[in-house]
Amino acid sequence: MTALTPRTTKHIGQTAPDQTVPWAGGHPPWCARDHRCTAAHITGGEHVSEPERWKTSHGTLIATRYHNARGGWVEIRTVTALDPHEPIAQAQCRHLIAVTHTVFDRVLRPGKDTNHA
Numbered sequence: 866m867t868a869l870t871p872r873t874t875k876h877i878g879q880t881a882p883d884q885t886v887p888w889a890g891g892h893p894p895w896c897a898r899d900h901r902c903t904a905a906h907i908t909g910g911e912h913v914s915e916p917e918r919w920k921t922s923h924g925t926l927i928a929t930r931y932h933n934a935r936g937g938w939v940e941i942r943t944v945t946a947l948d949p950h951e952p953i954a955q956a957q958c959r960h961l962i963a964v965t966h967t968v969f970d971r972v973l974r975p976g977k978d979t980n981h982a
């Protein structure tokens with residue numbers, strides 16, 4: 866079992882998808898509301914969350930949420946060690962990309978109820 870430990874107190878997914886929450890001061894509840902948020906300062910600016918870091922037994926997952934006039938998106942990065950042998954490291958990279966695609970397809974498929982992913 867992989868241990869997942871969020872490292873921030875303001876989680877980017879803290880609001881239920883069907884819950885309407887007022888955007889206090891024009892910001893969504895997850896917005897960092899600091900220098901990273903450019904929504905109120907420039908045309909085409911965007912709200913930006915604090916990066917949410919999850920320490921796992923395999924490394925760190927970092928997710929940052931964004932929203933602008935066209936919609937919202939999330940950037941997800943991972944930092945993990947690879948095998949020291951190049952062929953195995955390449956296979957690990959390919960497998961991680963393929964599995965990530967499968968998970969994204971499963972979660973983001975149109976009509977998918979993400980509350981029970």
Ligand SMILES: [Zn+2]
Nearest residue numbers: 892896902912
């Ligand atoms: Zn904002």
